[in-house]
Amino acid sequence: MMGELQRLRSEPGAEDDQLRPFLVRVRFTAEDPAGVISHARAVLAGVVERVADWPAFERWPQLLPAWFIQRCAPEHPEPEPGEAFDAEAWLRQWRAMTPEQRAAVDQGPWTLSGWLYYFDPTEEGMGDDRSWWWWHAGTDESGGWVQVATTGWPFGSGSLSWPIEASGGTDLVYGP
Numbered sequence: 001m002m003g004e005l006q007r008l009r010s011e012p013g014a015e016d017d018q019l020r021p022f023l024v025r026v027r028f029t030a031e032d033p034a035g036v037i038s039h040a041r042a043v044l045a046g047v048v049e050r051v052a053d054w055p056a057f058e059r060w061p062q063l064l065p066a067w068f069i070q071r072c073a074p075e076h077p078e079p080e081p082g083e084a085f086d087a088e089a090w091l092r093q094w095r096a097m098t099p100e101q102r103a104a105v106d107q108g109p110w111t112l113s114g115w116l117y118y119f120d121p122t123e124e125g126m127g128d129d130r131s132w133w134w135w136h137a138g139t140d141e142s143g144g145w146v147q148v149a150t151t152g153w154p155f156g157s158g159s160l161s162w163p164i165e166a167s168g169g170t171d172l173v174y175g176p
Contacts, residue, residue: 025145025147026147035167037167039065043166051119054127057112068163075112110162130156132149
């Protein structure tokens with residue numbers, strides 16, 4: 001974990017060369033690719049540095065950059081006391097959508113709680129089972145790129161895509 005935080009704050013060091021992880025690169029376009037990388041690093045570092053002492057959800061809006069919080073989708077309203085989430089109604093609504101409508105829902109902004117779930121090391125989250133870790137990032141003539149160490153291909157990349165997209169990256173393409 002400390003290695004990932006160090007790489008988020010700078011770039012891989014000489015000791016990282018000996019690890020030989022499986023690396024995947026996501027390329028993106030942006031008006032300011034270096035700015036996208038800087039913003040994504042800030043958000044991810046803010047989460048990774050708190051994994052050992054995971055804060056309550058209510059604290060995250062003060063711990064992460066305000067621009068990121070503002071770009072997240074609104075949280076789903078809590079059911080009224082005594083009411084439960086109607087999973088069957090949600091499933092009926094989902095099944096009634098066209099493939100294009102489903103894709104639009106999947107492509108939209110993430111809720112903060114939905115995104116944090118993938119980093120949360122408590123029993124409520126997947127933080128102990130996250131399948132990627134920041135490795136390196138940079139820019140080139142075609143835009144920007146972020147490289148992550150991962151457990152294999154394909155991997156759960158949505159929690160990586162969201163901070164890049166929220167930072168202004170578009171047209172994300174994953175590959176080795």
